[in-house]
Amino acid sequence: MFAVSLRRLALAAGLAAVSLPALAHDFHHDDLRIAHPFATPTPPGAPNGAAYLDIGVEGERPARLIGASSPVSEVVELHDMTMEDDRMVMRKLEAFEIAPGEPLTMRPGGGKHLMLINLEAPLSVGQRFPLTLEFAERDSVEVEVWVEEAAVGSESADAHHHHHH
Template sequence: MRMPAFLLLAAGLSVSTAASASALAHEYVLEDLVVVHPFATPAPPGVPHAAAYVDIRVEGDTPAALVGATTPASDSVELHDMQMDGGVMRMRRVERIEVPAGTLQTMRPGGGYHLMLMDLKAPLRLGERFPMTLEFAERGEVEVEVWVQGADAGSEAADGHHHPD
């Protein structure tokens, strides 16, 4: 039996829309922890460092703490926090990023927590992807794929992935 053309078109649009939505954000699960849309922004030419961002959601009753990260894209990864201090934006290294139970910790360009990729092996280019391992106290490690995107595109994709309760 032949399917009418309008049904074929509708089915194609449905598959295309689903594929587009899944391409906008990605997530990883470790126990009751959900890591959403890891992305990094390209560094300006000649700058050997770049920032990566990730949203972390704890769906259970036990808080989580991100305590480290590694990637073959850089020599090391540091956990950082950027805050205003007397009218000046200051970045400082932190030992851990706490995620209270039942909450979402978002990381975005422009301030707050981020992962600093120190001494990049090669410049990060828009559209590239690279692996990163996130280490959580008491929960272990989860390997994620980091997408290199512009700050707005990465933030919008991560924001669009979260569903209102």
């Protein structure tokens, strides 16, 4: 019985160590929840980068992300990347629609993301920067983006969320 209790205590301590940093990296504003904003590092001289995050609506009203801005780049655009006939196609979108109960999940490797265009300097692992998200019919929300290797950002966010869409 003592061994079982120690195992449970170790498991609880491990879960707390994993979840505390993740919780510190969530942002709540009214009925919006923005989780784990991260960007991937860029090679020296790369003009553009990408940022990813999860946006959930906890209320009844859908949300519409219509823009973003950051001091690390000249422009931030909303993009969607898809594969068409074995080639990547990137499209700029006017908005991302987020339905209540159906979070928008952005990850490297495809789908929706935020393009950081004309970077002021390369993005390096460990760096943090502000990103302002502009919503239609809601206040703007400022979040802190952490620059992490793609696998780190995906794993942290995936471990933090129990469902995927």
